[in-house]
Amino acid sequence: MKLRAQQLAGAFLALLTRTEQAIAVAALFVTAAALLADIFAREVLFSSLFGSLRVAVYGMAFAALFGFCVCVAANAHIRVTIFDGITPAAWRPLVCRFADLLSFAICAAFGWFAAHYVWQTYMVAETDVALGIVVWPFQLALVWAFISGGLRYGLFFVFPALRPQEQEIVQ
Amino acid sequence: MIAASLAPLFLLLTFLRQNVILTLAVIVGLIHVYLATNSSAEYMIQDLWFTLDREVLLSIPMFMFAGVIMSRGSIANRLVRVMTALTSRLPGGLGVGTIMALAMFSSISGSGIVTMMAIGGLMFPALVNRGYGVHYALGVLASGGTLGIIIPPSILMILYGFSTETSVTDMFRAGWGPGLAMVAVLSIYTIIRQRRLPTTPIDFREVASALRHGITAIMMPVILLTGIYTGYFTVTEAAALSLFYALVVEVIIHRELGFEEIYEIGIETVKLLGGLMPLLAFANSFNVILDYEGVPQALLEWAQVYIGSAWALLIAVNLLLLIAGALMDESSAILILAPLLAPLGAAYGFDPVHFGIIVIVNLQIGYVMPPVAINVIIAATIFKQSFGTVCRAVMPFIGLMLLVLLLTILFPQLSLYFAGR
Numbered sequence: 001m002k003l004r005a006q007q008l009a010g011a012f013l014a015l016l017t018r019t020e021q022a023i024a025v026a027a028l029f030v031t032a033a034a035l036l037a038d039i040f041a042r043e044v045l046f047s048s049l050f051g052s053l054r055v056a057v058y059g060m061a062f063a064a065l066f067g068f069c070v071c072v073a074a075n076a077h078i079r080v081t082i083f084d085g086i087t088p089a090a091w092r093p094l095v096c097r098f099a100d101l102l103s104f105a106i107c108a109a110f111g112w113f114a115a116h117y118v119w120q121t122y123m124v125a126e127t128d129v130a131l132g133i134v135v136w137p138f139q140l141a142l143v144w145a146f147i148s149g150g151l152r153y154g155l156f157f158v159f160p161a162l163r164p165q166e167q168e169i170v171q
Numbered sequence: 172m173i174a175a176s177l178a179p180l181f182l183l184l185t186f187l188r189q190n191v192i193l194t195l196a197v198i199v200g201l202i203h204v205y206l207a208t209n210s211s212a213e214y215m216i217q218d219l220w221f222t223l224d225r226e227v228l229l230s231i232p233m234f235m236f237a238g239v240i241m242s243r244g245s246i247a248n249r250l251v252r253v254m255t256a257l258t259s260r261l262p263g264g265l266g267v268g269t270i271m272a273l274a275m276f277s278s279i280s281g282s283g284i285v286t287m288m289a290i291g292g293l294m295f296p297a298l299v300n301r302g303y304g305v306h307y308a309l310g311v312l313a314s315g316g317t318l319g320i321i322i323p324p325s326i327l328m329i330l331y332g333f334s335t336e337t338s339v340t341d342m343f344r345a346g347w348g349p350g351l352a353m354v355a356v357l358s359i360y361t362i363i364r365q366r367r368l369p370t371t372p373i374d375f376r377e378v379a380s381a382l383r384h385g386i387t388a389i390m391m392p393v394i395l396l397t398g399i400y401t402g403y404f405t406v407t408e409a410a411a412l413s414l415f416y417a418l419v420v421e422v423i424i425h426r427e428l429g430f431e432e433i434y435e436i437g438i439e440t441v442k443l444l445g446g447l448m449p450l451l452a453f454a455n456s457f458n459v460i461l462d463y464e465g466v467p468q469a470l471l472e473w474a475q476v477y478i479g480s481a482w483a484l485l486i487a488v489n490l491l492l493l494i495a496g497a498l499m500d501e502s503s504a505i506l507i508l509a510p511l512l513a514p515l516g517a518a519y520g521f522d523p524v525h526f527g528i529i530v531i532v533n534l535q536i537g538y539v540m541p542p543v544a545i546n547v548i549i550a551a552t553i554f555k556q557s558f559g560t561v562c563r564a565v566m567p568f569i570g571l572m573l574l575v576l577l578l579t580i581l582f583p584q585l586s587l588y589f590a591g592r
């Protein structure tokens with residue numbers, strides 16, 4: 001029964017990761033395309049492309065926030081490891097599990113705060129000055145990043161076998 | 172009480188295996204909710220969004236994307252061929268060629284890690300097979316990879332410029348002096364250390380062939396940096412064009428990468444971006460609230476009472492940065508410390524660009540300074556050596572990097588001449 005649940009959770013996380021990867025990479029391409037289109041318009045057509053920089057910025061925000069989720073999925077966030085050797089090896093699986101539970105709690109709290117903030121901007125209909133459109137749909141990526149991250153850590157806590165091996169990434 | 176418990180909290184969260192972003196998130200959240208006057212969690216979330224909503228940061232994903240493309244394609248290979256062909260006559264020529272290739276790749280990539288991985292993957296086996304020794308090969312690649320931090324374009328310089336409102340273009344110009352000084356110091360060390368290895372005469376036919384095949388790679392920094400320095404491109408435009416150029420070279424001209432590889436590279440890039448940008452957003456929120464609470468001003472007043480001279484300040488700042496570089500990842504260190512230190516530097520009469528370069532060179536050393544030495548960790552992984560072996564290998568090179576830091580501090584013109592200040 002538990003194995004079946006774990007398989008289902010694993011399949012769900014794999015699908016979620018593939019979807020988030022596709023969104024993040026598409027957003028990255030949109031950013032690049034918007035910037036290059038602006039340069040092309042200015043150099044060839046002698047006029048800047050209206051709103052291109054704002055489109056690029058929203059693309060970057062989406063790429064970064066969905067990239068956060070992709071990073072959690074790969075267990076690739078930078079972590080300072082100098083205290084890892086302190087706990088006895090036998091306790092390590094327990095510490096890792098507790099770490100996932102704590103990460104879940106932190107992400108859940110920030111997801112809640114982010115949702116509250118986006119609700120406020122929705123209520124006041126905060127608008128992008130350049131594009132003249134409301135910004136809350138873009139800001140939902142912020143809520144998504146924390147909720148998706150929290151969901152993953154929660155599932156890693158429940159099913160430790162789903163947690164990928166740590167791969168520290170650096171910029 | 173809460174302020175005093177933040178440092179132990181940082182240690183506790185680190186002990187509890189929380190990543191840097193979530194650790195910083197908790198600390199910044201507590202400051203906003205419990206310590207700051209007139210702030211709340213919503214203000215912090217607002218800061219996060221305002222940071223991600225900044226056009227000035229657009230160059231970071233573009234340089235990252237271009238860097239990962241170039242490290243996967245053939246540009247690194249072509250640069251290595253040109254540089255090793257040109258330096259074969261020198262004692263330790265392959266080592267010097269490696270340093271030149273690292274420097275050249277640094278001038279098209281904004282990242283020290285990408286630089287080390289791109290050139291190191293090719294040169295580590297070549298150096299070891301030609302008798303340079305595993306320790307030398309590890310040391311030169313791990314430390315030489317950090318040229319990507321100091322030779323422009325540099326993502327750390329963009330972060331410094333963003334967090335201290337210093338001109339990124341001036342930082343890019345000023346980085347050349349210490350960058351070239353480090354190339355010279357590493358090359359001289361290599362020539363002396365490897366003087367007994369056999370040399371080969373320059374094969375002009377090979378040089379011509381390498382140049383012909385490498386011209387697309389060599390032209391890239393020329394186009395990129397000329398555009399920035401002449402003011403024709405902004406840094407963001409240069410970053411977008413470098414991505415465009417890398418795509419054209421690797422996909423259309425050399426046909427090294429197809430759509431599937433570009434998608435995979437895109438995933439690698441968003442992973443890097445997802446690790447950096449939220450960190451940048453939380454660090455910016457941290458700095459906003461510190462600024463709002465008058466912490467930099469209070470620090471400045473404290474310093475003026477207890478730190479009597481500019482030299483004393485410089486010694487304190489250098490020690491702090493070297494320790495921070497050894498214990499923290501460099502992006503976090505720069506985003507948290509630079510906004511606090513830059514006003515101190517200005518108050519004690521340092522040129523903001525020169526001070527910025529001193530900060531960057533310090534943190535560049537942090538990349539190879541254990542225990543949190545990112546280049547050492549990556550080198551140990553990709554070259555399949557133990558962490559201790561790479562740590563021992565980089566020790567002499569840390570000494571050389573400290574020498575370059577000293578030159579950067581003692582001779583401001585080493586940086587400022589290139590910045591035209």
